[in-house]
Amino acid sequence: MTAVAEFYGDNAALYDRVATLPPVGRWRARAVAALDLDPGDTVVEMGCGTGANLPYLRRAVGPGGRVVGLDLTRPLLERARGRITREGWVNVHVVQGDATEAPVETADALLATFVVGLLADPADAVADWCDLVAGAAEGGRLALVDATASDHPAGRLLNPAFRAFVAAGAPSSSPADVARALVPGSGLAAPLSERVRASRRALTARARDRRYERMGLGFVGVLSGRVGGV
Ligand SMILES: C[S@@+](CC[C@H](N)C(=O)[O-])C[C@H]1O[C@@H](n2cnc3c(N)ncnc32)[C@H](O)[C@@H]1O
Known part of the structure; x- marks a missing residue:
């Protein structure tokens, strides 16, 4: 087990409480809005944790769409699965796996919230995620949500x-x-900030129709853009 999975696994209950606080929910809603999802779309969430984004993603793609969450940490995924079962969603699935070697070939959109700061090479991961959405008919949207100093x-x-x-x-x-x-x-906090900056540079290099929004007194940024489809 990696240090990241062990840490989040040990703190799953506390993490879920923080992750579902109402102000954090408002950031999640805005991040999902930045994906411009349509009913019927397929959306992948990298590092989905306890599934706090799943209600917003499921609402955006509707019963005819598909939501797939991927995360390293089993205890967090168990909480996400509990959420899926309670809601009775049949088109929402979470799987255990490494977001830097995602077993997913294509999607209409991809979301990663508070994840890239934990990756050893976030620019490389974002480049792969761009490839993943680039095959969508009109190009796919990718949104990165991260916290940095304000x-x-x-x-x-x-x-x-x-x-x-x-x-x-x-x-x-x-x-x-x-x-x-x-x-x-x-x-x-410097390594986190450097990784967030590297991930944003990687998305900026590949994406058009980019939008950047800051929330939470300037601590939280959502960078989104569309890749492929021209
Ligand atoms: C700060 S939490 C964010 C969880 C969720 N995205 C949210 O917004 O509540 C970081 C998450 O990234 C996951 N994670 C870190 N590195 C990962 C990797 N290489 N592959 C998949 N998940 C990873 C952790 O297990 C944890 O669930």
Whole structure:
């Protein structure tokens, strides 16, 4: 088991509570809107976790569409499966697998929320995800949602708390790391930010009709675009 899967597996219940908070739900709704899904579409979610995006994706594709979620971490997927069973969705499926070697050939759209910061080579993963949606009839849309430090006037004041939150959510961090992250310049959120930037550059290089939206006092960004189909 990888350190990422072990960390999220151990914290599945807590993660699900945070992931389904109402303000986070509003970010999810906007991210799904950025995919411009039509009823009947097939959408893949990389790193679907406990399935917090599934209700929004299922609503957008309707009963005639298909939603497939992929994640490394079994305890999170069990929660996602519980959600699917409770809702009685027959066209929503989650599978255990690595989003950097996805066993999926094509889709109309792809979503990854708070995932690329955990990948060793996010640019490479995003390039593969672009290939995956490029074969859709009019090109496919891809949306990346990630948190970085804020440059919003009110958000800037909360950047130390953001760094501590990132450190607390890093699979290998200790309580001392979380305390250190409160100090400006500690650099503990830097790897996450660099991976998010690399993923956004990779999507920007391939996608047209791009949109970028910041939410949550400037901490959360949604970058979306269409690949292929010209
Ligand atoms: C911060 S959580 C986000 C979960 C979900 N996308 C959400 O918004 O609630 C990161 C997720 O990425 C998954 N993950 C990390 N690396 C992965 C990989 N290489 N392949 C598949 N899933 C991965 C973790 O298991 C975890 O569920």
